[in-house]
Amino acid sequence: MHGGFHPKSSTLRLYASRKEGGRGLVSVIATIRDETSKIHKYIKDKAPTDDVLSDCLRQWRTEDEMLEEGPSWEDKPLHGMYHRNITEVADLNTSYQWLERAGLKDNTEALILAAQEQALSTRATEAQIYHTRQDPRCRLCKEAPETVQHITAGCKMLAGKAYMERHNQVAGIVYRNICAEYGLETPRSKWETPPKVVEKERAKILWDFQIQTDRMVMANQPDIVVVDKEQRKAVVVDVAIPSDGNIRKKEHEKLEKYQGLREELEKAWKVKATVVPVVIGALGAVTPKLEEWLQQIPGITSDISVQKSAVLGTARIQRRTLKLPGLW
Template structure:
């Protein structure tokens, strides 16, 4: 420890302590940094000016106004307000610096937690921090996020501070930081008080704090913000449905847009008419047939089905197709925008893309997205992709299996191979069924859940931006 603070009852005693400290420092090979040393003498609460103290190395002058000890301003008075102001200013400066960077959404939040918040964490618990200032700083943080497109103004603030694995953004609030540090210091003082008279006296003088009753509210319980979570709770694998937040590496603006859509925070015509009680026609601006809800825009509008939904569908199917081609050594499409050829083949396998298969017996569903025939193993895999509303993923998965049973039987009879039907179903806002991983493992090559989930989410973000014509950032 090289930062030492000495206390004494008189000017003579403090000078003696300084000389003693200097002798010990010299014995262990340390010396005073005189430019950082200072002395303050007070009598009856008022600072007395002196000429300082002369040492062989030089003079230790009196404190002019205040000094910093371990980074916190101190003097003969209360400088907590100055310390709070300096810490808050530095914190917000670092938040702006992070938000202007090119980091993805997850890493921006992580940078705020590990680069900006320590500025608040360091003095927290040592100096008093009024609740109003803490809340104001959290509000300023959210405003900065909104200004940089990283948080929708009507999104759930509770979800912003929830863990990513639980469907949140993972931001740590200033309020939580101050509370944690204050509690940790208090626990330490309580533990050490029996062996330290100063800490014991401090505890004796402290007023007992009222314990907060009840658990913290959850965004999942909110009427609008939690609607999506309640809808997918029974049909989806919740943990995997939110894994795109942790693994996809999306921009913060894309994360904010998808989460705002899940929380019904985007201003669709149905929301404007039903929630904000405007005179807006609640019907869809494109098809005019159904209420314009997020679910309708992302997977239910007939005007978007021909191009927008098909483009999103083909992006997801394209990921599966490219992985299959790589597995069998076939030519992989050069870009994700390139439409794959109807048939590619080598001595190991044949792959059909959106190919209408002729069968002896009439089959209604004979044009799956992808068919893979392994010539060596004498097997075939029929793959069909769907991106429905998130609450319908389990139902759609079952429909795909039933739909191609007739084709499966015909192919087994005609081609004399073992045929497997594999549905790849991803919710428009990222929900996945518990069996998605098992289905993907039955497809040749290596296709991860997060890759197809990310593709579906990005496709939905594009549809929302185009349809709602969001002004500026929102």
């Protein structure tokens, strides 16, 4: 009724703990199981000194098999596919921490989890899973099957504006934290595009600035460059929100991409330069290294803040693109 649970979402996941990526509801079955085993233990402890209870224990033994565990959402072919996909590339605890720490509205949380579970009605799922006569191709680009993955991180029609907006929101958080660190003026609203250059005695910050170098380098326009003039250090930051299975590859790609620029900056500006990728999966997955990367950026940027921003951006894209009825 309030959009807190998508009708096609995993009911098993409803009862998994939030730490493990579930919704954290207490199930009647689990409660009965828990109480039963407690009573069981009590009877076992007291049976040696009580005839009635020892008789009772004899009867219980035959019912033991009833306490078996049921199936888990992670093993389900469709509902658990995302979880299995990110298991190898992501830090699972951090990837699901937004469930406990981001304080999202119930219906936004339900939307993100439904997307992870392929439970959202995209044209590809309608055609391939429900076998309707729907054209499975993306309604925007008509080039690829319209899957959740395509809508959230793979559609070229969304790249220029929708993905850019989500990307800039995340990069903006990092940018404002850097400004705060050096006492520089921060953009008033989070929707305001930062100026290309801000500079004070201690630091200079470039936003999406094309840097001229002596030697031609392929990539010379990272999202953010911070130059700490006192410490003679420069940090090149580049943000990406790829499809969740690609986070590790993307991190590596960003790191490689800016090595040329890093060398040129060291030569031209006489600073020690580092490249820092900030990569978050469109549905929240992060690699075990994210926190380490964030610590290399001046100012304090928490992993949950950028992760929350990325996930909210994805929710917005899904709502708009799939024209979800009502809350979804």
